[in-house]
Amino acid sequence: MEQPFAITLQVESSLANHTGSWRVERPQYVNLMPPCNNACPAGENVQKWLYTAEDGSYEEAWRALIVENPFPAIMGRVCYHPCQTVCSRAQLDEAVGINSVERFLGDLAIEKGWSIPVTAPSTGFKVLIIGAGPTGLSAAYHLRRMGHAVTIRDAADLAGGMMRFGIPKYRLPRNILNAEIARIEDMGVRFQMNHRVDNVQDAIDDGFDAVFLAVGAQIGKRAYIPAGEAARILDAVNVLHDVADGEAPLLGRRVVVYGGGNTAIDVARTAKRLGADEAMIVYRRTREKAPANDTEIQEAIEEGVLMKWLSTVKHADAGVLKIERMELDEKGFPQPTGEFEELEADSLVLALGQEVDLSLINNLPDVEVREGTVHVDSNMMTGRAGIFAGGDMVPAERTVTTGVGHGKKAARNIDAWLRKEKFEKEPIPKVVEYSDLNPWYYSDAPHAVRPRLEGARRASNFDEVVQGLDESTALYEARRCMSCGNCFECDNCFGVCPDNAVIKLGPGKGFEFNLDYCKGCGICVTECPSGSIIMIPEKS
Amino acid sequence: MSDTSVKFYQVGSFAVGNRLLPAAAGSVQSDMERTNALTSGHRACQGCGEALGARYAMDAAMRAADDKVIAVNATGCLEVFSTPYPESSWRIAWLHSLFGNAPAVATGVAAALRAKGRSDIRVIGQGGDGATVDIGFGPLSGMFERNDDVLYICYDNEAYMNTGVQRSGATPAAARTATTQAVGPEPGNIFGQGKNVPRIAMAHEIPYVATATVADLRDLETKVARAMEFRGARYLHVLVPCPLGWGSQSCDTVKIARLATQSGLFPVFEAERGEVVSSTPIRQKVGVEEYLKLQSRYSHLFSPKRRDDVIDKLQAAADRNIKRYNLMPEEAGEL
Numbered sequence A: 001m002e003q004p005f006a007i008t009l010q011v012e013s014s015l016a017n018h019t020g021s022w023r024v025e026r027p028q029y030v031n032l033m034p035p036c037n038n039a040c041p042a043g044e045n046v047q048k049w050l051y052t053a054e055d056g057s058y059e060e061a062w063r064a065l066i067v068e069n070p071f072p073a074i075m076g077r078v079c080y081h082p083c084q085t086v087c088s089r090a091q092l093d094e095a096v097g098i099n100s101v102e103r104f105l106g107d108l109a110i111e112k113g114w115s116i117p118v119t120a121p122s123t124g125f126k127v128l129i130i131g132a133g134p135t136g137l138s139a140a141y142h143l144r145r146m147g148h149a150v151t152i153r154d155a156a157d158l159a160g161g162m163m164r165f166g167i168p169k170y171r172l173p174r175n176i177l178n179a180e181i182a183r184i185e186d187m188g189v190r191f192q193m194n195h196r197v198d199n200v201q202d203a204i205d206d207g208f209d210a211v212f213l214a215v216g217a218q219i220g221k222r223a224y225i226p227a228g229e230a231a232r233i234l235d236a237v238n239v240l241h242d243v244a245d246g247e248a249p250l251l252g253r254r255v256v257v258y259g260g261g262n263t264a265i266d267v268a269r270t271a272k273r274l275g276a277d278e279a280m281i282v283y284r285r286t287r288e289k290a291p292a293n294d295t296e297i298q299e300a301i302e303e304g305v306l307m308k309w310l311s312t313v314k315h316a317d318a319g320v321l322k323i324e325r326m327e328l329d330e331k332g333f334p335q336p337t338g339e340f341e342e343l344e345a346d347s348l349v350l351a352l353g354q355e356v357d358l359s360l361i362n363n364l365p366d367v368e369v370r371e372g373t374v375h376v377d378s379n380m381m382t383g384r385a386g387i388f389a390g391g392d393m394v395p396a397e398r399t400v401t402t403g404v405g406h407g408k409k410a411a412r413n414i415d416a417w418l419r420k421e422k423f424e425k426e427p428i429p430k431v432v433e434y435s436d437l438n439p440w441y442y443s444d445a446p447h448a449v450r451p452r453l454e455g456a457r458r459a460s461n462f463d464e465v466v467q468g469l470d471e472s473t474a475l476y477e478a479r480r481c482m483s484c485g486n487c488f489e490c491d492n493c494f495g496v497c498p499d500n501a502v503i504k505l506g507p508g509k510g511f512e513f514n515l516d517y518c519k520g521c522g523i524c525v526t527e528c529p530s531g532s533i534i535m536i537p538e539k540s
Numbered sequence B: 001m002s003d004t005s006v007k008f009y010q011v012g013s014f015a016v017g018n019r020l021l022p023a024a025a026g027s028v029q030s031d032m033e034r035t036n037a038l039t040s041g042h043r044a045c046q047g048c049g050e051a052l053g054a055r056y057a058m059d060a061a062m063r064a065a066d067d068k069v070i071a072v073n074a075t076g077c078l079e080v081f082s083t084p085y086p087e088s089s090w091r092i093a094w095l096h097s098l099f100g101n102a103p104a105v106a107t108g109v110a111a112a113l114r115a116k117g118r119s120d121i122r123v124i125g126q127g128g129d130g131a132t133v134d135i136g137f138g139p140l141s142g143m144f145e146r147n148d149d150v151l152y153i154c155y156d157n158e159a160y161m162n163t164g165v166q167r168s169g170a171t172p173a174a175a176r177t178a179t180t181q182a183v184g185p186e187p188g189n190i191f192g193q194g195k196n197v198p199r200i201a202m203a204h205e206i207p208y209v210a211t212a213t214v215a216d217l218r219d220l221e222t223k224v225a226r227a228m229e230f231r232g233a234r235y236l237h238v239l240v241p242c243p244l245g246w247g248s249q250s251c252d253t254v255k256i257a258r259l260a261t262q263s264g265l266f267p268v269f270e271a272e273r274g275e276v277v278s279s280t281p282i283r284q285k286v287g288v289e290e291y292l293k294l295q296s297r298y299s300h301l302f303s304p305k306r307r308d309d310v311i312d313k314l315q316a317a318a319d320r321n322i323k324r325y326n327l328m329p330e331e332a333g334e335l
């Protein structure tokens, strides 16, 4: 072939040289389990909806969220967000404010009136749900989306369970609660309120194909406290229920609440709002050991609620309580000290936990009861085929979010059972650890803290205490997500490969390795911010 | 309804790309249509920093010069691994002459283009540290003093890698090479020798001098683009870790470059006409040990006996850079 002037060699491209043959290990893109998703009791794909929200696609993000949980606006207020406790970003600066973004999306959906169409064809199956708390409502929602006919029966006049009759409205405004429940009603779920079920067998005989029990734990636990005739002792659940009903129970000027859980805190804060001069929590262990959520303890203290840790109530009389000081032993258990003091109190509210009213299953001997709760198998089914149970009435953490998760899980299993199939859960991939990430690439961006009503002012009314984020703050917060374990298309692998062996497929399509040229150096793995690439040995 | 006033895009400017940014604001390397000046199939070792640095720099130069670039390459790894006859990995106009004459050849190409009135075509000379700091140093200095219209890029892997890791004037103190063995009371390369070519270039008062590394792509690309805004002699010194010569893991090439900057051992700065005009602040300060311990060329500082005396001397050198180039402005109270 004739060469141009001064060109003596016929040049070919090095693409003929397949350097991929040097490789002993190859990179592979993976999708791992982000810690937030793994911790969510409702099984939310937190990372996915954050990712979707990050470019402002809020409706799409909300729709991704409600695939798992129908209550983003409620969650954004009452969920104790275990996702944030484990969020990897906490090890870099502060956890992503997942809960605030969830609330932002939930509130936006209510404002915009986004609805949930039922697209699945009718299955012809009829399911009865007993109890319209978060557990029952979640099950109803999911079963309805699958095309089943769903009826909910509840003893109360309004749906919501403890979300309405327990959690005070300064934490969960009723218009929010109502809006998210109404959306489920709009999907065609039938609500039969003021309809207490005393015998589940009768309900089954009404022609339902499956039943889900979600009656919660309604009965306040009593502790034996010697008391004079005139002592005023109330039960926390009843007090809160009355307040929710619009009746103000007579608590007096000085209120003592006995217990260290969230209910105790809610009652004390409610007492303040009802006009008590003094609301004091008496708990036998320390603040650190109290089961109540620490932010709620903090908020209560800010509102002027007094705390008496390491104390038990020994005797109650009209206007006065006898308190014994406790001490923690080496094992961390409180032990009596024999030191007593007197405390002026017009009323004593017991917030010592709740028990399940099991009377409705008295006639179902095959439904097994263990230590006061109903035993279910890994499919949420009781000992009686076709009867499922979940939420506060089964042994588990008692939170709204757990209830929502139980409702979803039960719905999937009920659906499978009705179709005579078995629900197979997808295997959980490896959970991402902070050491899998390359945090260098995430720019410094501290957590946008939601504004709170200032303590003394909020203690006097039932206005919502925690306010929401505005759009730009919510967007900022969403963008703090590090996308642990899943590619978010930062192009690092495409850039850092010295062999140009990463193929960029275009926005939304991700990347591929060109194994003809990948020498297996592993730089892409080290430099991937989110730990979404691993090296695997090459088959020899 | 996305709010464009939010100026936070999940990853900062350190990542190669960002899906939340418009494509025009992206780096050259994030562009699916980048030149790939040095394409696949080259014979550089796994994880070669020099191959990476050259593609980063040349792709950026191609974008800055509307694809009109002629590159002149000195002998060294970059030339050898990219052009074994009959293959070439270069997708740009590229020529090679000798080990020591790349700046002179580049000067000649620039002169020819001037004669032809082709000021649109830009000339880049490039070579390893041996070619730049040692054997090609005379021609380079001449190119500087004549202010020839060439951007010269040195890919500094701190030794003569192509011939088997011999010491160069850019080899750092205490590092083991084939010619500075880790023996005797002062093992490895001796302290107090070597040349700092970015500073020597500055002393020529040429229009533009800058340093960069493969750990900060955006910075490197910005400097190449900035260099192309000037006419006359320009110098860019890029730190490119070499897994083989430094005894590091191939996957750690970018990480090691990052640690070099974050420890202060490799200052990243820009100078115009002999004056430093900006430096890149250290973002996450690390001690030199973090950097040293990933490289077996320094392993004699940690075993069989830990040589705190030597490590301290290297730390002092890093601290001096931090002061000299104001790498921690917050600490110095100047921010």
Ligand SMILES: Cc1cc2nc3c(=O)[nH]c(=O)nc-3n(C[C@H](O)[C@H](O)[C@H](O)COP(=O)(O)OP(=O)(O)OC[C@H]3O[C@@H](n4cnc5c(N)ncnc54)[C@H](O)[C@@H]3O)c2cc1C
Residues within 6 Å of the ligand: A078, A079, A080, A130, A131, A132, A133, A134, A135, A136, A153, A154, A155, A156, A159, A160, A161, A162, A163, A166, A167, A168, A195, A196, A197, A198, A214, A215, A216, A217, A218, A237, A240, A262, A263, A266, A357, A360, A390, A391, A392, A393, A397, A398, A399, A400, A401, A403
């Ligand atoms: C004061 C208080 C504050 C709380 N705060 C929080 C919080 O901030 N965050 C959080 O996650 N969790 C909180 N919880 C816990 C949470 O409210 C419960 O875990 C959750 O509501 C349980 O849901 P569930 O659906 O299982 O039961 P429930 O919410 O108790 O609902 C059960 C429903 O069943 C109905 N029912 C009962 N018996 C029958 C019957 N025989 N026939 C028909 N209907 C019946 C009831 O009327 C009720 O509507 C709080 C609890 C209390 C008491």
Ligand SMILES: Cc1ncc(C[n+]2csc(CCOP(=O)(O)OP(=O)(O)O)c2C)c(N)n1
Residues within 6 Å of the ligand: B050, B075, B076, B077, B078, B099, B100, B127, B128, B129, B130, B131, B132, B157, B159, B160, B161, B162, B163, B168
């Ligand atoms: C005049 C001359 N002397 C010696 C050599 C052998 N030689 C080829 S490349 C090289 C070392 C190159 O070192 P450097 O410039 O640092 O580039 P690197 O290979 O490290 O990238 C040597 C000594 C040569 N080609 N020509």
Ligand code: SF4
Residues within 6 Å of the ligand: A034, A035, A036, A037, A046, A047, A050, A086, A087, A088, A089, A096, A098, A480, A481, A482, A483, A484
């Ligand atoms: S950074 Fe994002 S993906 Fe990682 S745990 Fe936090 S919210 Fe989940």
Ligand SMILES: [Mg+2]
Residues within 6 Å of the ligand: B128, B129, B130, B155, B156, B157, B158, B159, B160, B161
């Ligand atoms: Mg070299």
